[in-house]
Amino acid sequence: MKIGIVGGTGGMGEGFALRWCLKHDVIVGSREAQKAQEAAANYSSAARQAYGSSMAGSITGDDNISLAKNSDVLILSIPYEFIDDTCSKLATQARSDCIVVSPIVPMTRTDTGFVYIPIEQGKKPAAVMVAEKMAPRSRVVSAFHTISEVKLKNVGSSLDADTFICGDDPNVVAKLAELVSEIQGLRPVYLGPLSLTYQAEVLTPMLLNAAKRNKMKNPGVKLT
Template sequence: MQNAASATIAVLGGTGKEGGGLALRWAHKGHRVIIGSRTAERAQEAAAEMNATLGTNNVTGAANPDAAAQADIVVLAVPYAAQQSTVKEVEGALAGKILIDVTVPLVPPKVSRVQLPDGGSAVEAVQKLLGEGVKVVSAFQNISAHHLTHLDAEIECDVLVCADDVEAGDTVVALAQEIGLRAWYAGPLCNSVVAEGLTSVLIALNRRYKVPGSGIRITGV
């Protein structure tokens, strides 16, 4: 298993709420974090804001290809519409690395309705695109960004981690646990359809019961 504790992590889409929340938590735990965005300027602005919040210099910003090139582990946290184009943009920097894909195939405006692409996993499609040289891991789809930015709050939602490479999956489980989340290796990458679909279910629950971030718990383990 890769040493998650010392990894440099690039978060592509780190200027958004979900990616930014994950980046903030990893930086808070001492990781070197690189915010990736379509423009370096926007990424650098987000990095400066995080450093000001944390009182550290652990976060830097760069355009997506440069961020991916500098990292040991790359996190993809962009909207579904930008998933594949972003992957193609950074493909040359991903060889031999773990790519954690947080993508949920939400199709506005009906985001509370499950709409999996061709009935399959959006994350598994990325593994097929990249080939065996990149270890793609699905994780964090069901964690509300609302909770991630509150660093001292306990998050009552488990993380389902799916990967064809079990060792890569265990690395991501460790990264999730490090930032205060309960995480479970939930089988091969094709099982990611469950986590991806659950996000729309949780959005529906949030709307129906007027809560900011419903979640899931795995029991009996």
């Protein structure tokens, strides 16, 4: 499978690339292809050190828009405010059967702490905005909102966490759940249709506030 990570030069992109290259071909994206290629070379070197000959996939780099042409799955590791512009461009390049994954969390920091923008400002949840730009809606799913990038990049350890998945098409949800399960210690938990994505997205500012006030490092969510 070919997995494209739009905005893949950040911490989450690095973590996804390192975790999935064990079995899949990962394409790291950036606005500048050269930056993406340099990051991909660094990730690939780290992956070979971690996995050795057991690494069956690869990590390459390309610009954010071009990588969409060859991806079976697109991970949108971009800020909330970039959704309209980026997704409008991606929509003309991505195949109709490409699965689009939104881990995007619309949040901001205030005097009282981190807050969820759709509640505070009356705006739409991130995955809903993505679905409007990258029809059909059925191929869009949301996940990975509460995953620590520090833990994700540490391929030698288990995440020991759950991630909530929201999506309208059971087949698309099932395919993403398979990818989630390939990450050591990460369990996929289906939350419901895409209209419930706000319930997953709002957990991130909650976790950040709890972590800061209680001096917790890289917290996650796990249902017991």
